Amino acid sequence: MTKYPCTNIHLDKIRENASQMREKCAASGVKLAGVAKGAAGDLKVARAFLEGGIEQLADSRIQNLKKFKEAGLEAEMLLLRLPHPGEAEDVIKYADISLNTELKTLKALSKAAITKNKKHKVIIMVDVGDLREGVMQDDLPDFLVEALELDGIEVLGIGTNVGCYGGVLPTSTNTKVLVDLRDRLETTLNCKLPVISGGNTATSILLERDELPRGINHFRIGEGIIQGTDVTHQRDLMGFNRQNITLTAPIIELKNKPSVPTGEIGHDAFGQKPEFEDKGTRLRAILEVGRQDVRPDGVKPTIEGIEVIGASSDHLLLDVTDSEKELEVGDLITFELGYGAMLSAMTTNYLYRNYIDSESE
Numbered sequence: 001m002t003k004y005p006c007t008n009i010h011l012d013k014i015r016e017n018a019s020q021m022r023e024k025c026a027a028s029g030v031k032l033a034g035v036a037k038g039a040a041g042d043l044k045v046a047r048a049f050l051e052g053g054i055e056q057l058a059d060s061r062i063q064n065l066k067k068f069k070e071a072g073l074e075a076e077m078l079l080l081r082l083p084h085p086g087e088a089e090d091v092i093k094y095a096d097i098s099l100n101t102e103l104k105t106l107k108a109l110s111k112a113a114i115t116k117n118k119k120h121k122v123i124i125m126v127d128v129g130d131l132r133e134g135v136m137q138d139d140l141p142d143f144l145v146e147a148l149e150l151d152g153i154e155v156l157g158i159g160t161n162v163g164c165y166g167g168v169l170p171t172s173t174n175t176k177v178l179v180d181l182r183d184r185l186e187t188t189l190n191c192k193l194p195v196i197s198g199g200n201t202a203t204s205i206l207l208e209r210d211e212l213p214r215g216i217n218h219f220r221i222g223e224g225i226i227q228g229t230d231v232t233h234q235r236d237l238m239g240f241n242r243q244n245i246t247l248t249a250p251i252i253e254l255k256n257k258p259s260v261p262t263g264e265i266g267h268d269a270f271g272q273k274p275e276f277e278d279k280g281t282r283l284r285a286i287l288e289v290g291r292q293d294v295r296p297d298g299v300k301p302t303i304e305g306i307e308v309i310g311a312s313s314d315h316l317l318l319d320v321t322d323s324e325k326e327l328e329v330g331d332l333i334t335f336e337l338g339y340g341a342m343l344s345a346m347t348t349n350y351l352y353r354n355y356i357d358s359e360s361e
């Protein structure tokens, strides 16, 4: 029996997306790391990636990679978020590859790897404009000279990330910067940098448009596989299953009420001063789910005519006056989830998880 409120996680559709994304990448010579962080490192989602043929699992959290390893998932583990020097031992233990931009951290990783008699692989992130993590391009040659000398560390190559902080869109121009940099560095430093990790879901649009610069041979994709969406470009990925993680919550109160509160308006529980439009008496539903479960601005009811009007910690308020379906207390409302809403719904401890998998039914 399904318990509510819950997320609905369509493992079969995620598996299909994983397989399709892997094939599309492979057709252009791109190796795909499946990024599990959008599903907060959910083990079953990670397993669905592998069943879809993906061989590299990536997450921003070392504890998720640890969970994958301890559950016996057989994949190369890639740590996405830059580690800090103090966690070098854990990084060596649970990640096969990590993304890096700081020499102090690389030195700590080198030391830990030598102690464990391991070779830890790293990809050096380069900034191409989004201004989250990345060595500045001018600093890269000196950085690499030092990085290449570290024992216990194998520099696989360089990578970049856009779309996440600055919202900078990937283009063939800002992506090709990496290929040019790599070519120059290989010549001047007389080294091999075989991997160029081009980007995330946002960058996959270049593959679709056949605009991916030759030489880019690695992608790190999560959202596109999990939800079939690309939030940076505000679009659905063509041909992929979409909305494979949704949210369902029951109605706990359904009443006609005025649309404007009575009394002096102060600040709400989150410090905001709410404003109301007087639409007269409306039929309002309260759902058994709130801000502690999901980011309310990213949820979209699947029933036509329902509007989300607000949320407190434990309640989501809907105007259901124009709902195309007649509703009663106890009825279930399902929502599509934007990236931020999905992330919050998978991170909370409060929601049940309803896994759906036609293959194992």
Ligand SMILES: *Cc1c(COP(=O)(O)O)cnc(C)c1O
Pocket (backbone or CB within 6 Å): 035, 037, 038, 060, 080, 081, 099, 161, 199, 200, 201, 202, 220, 221, 222, 223, 224
């Ligand atoms: C989150 C993240 C990704 C994956 O992003 P999606 O949009 O989910 O595909 C890739 N690389 C890095 C460095 C990330 O932090």
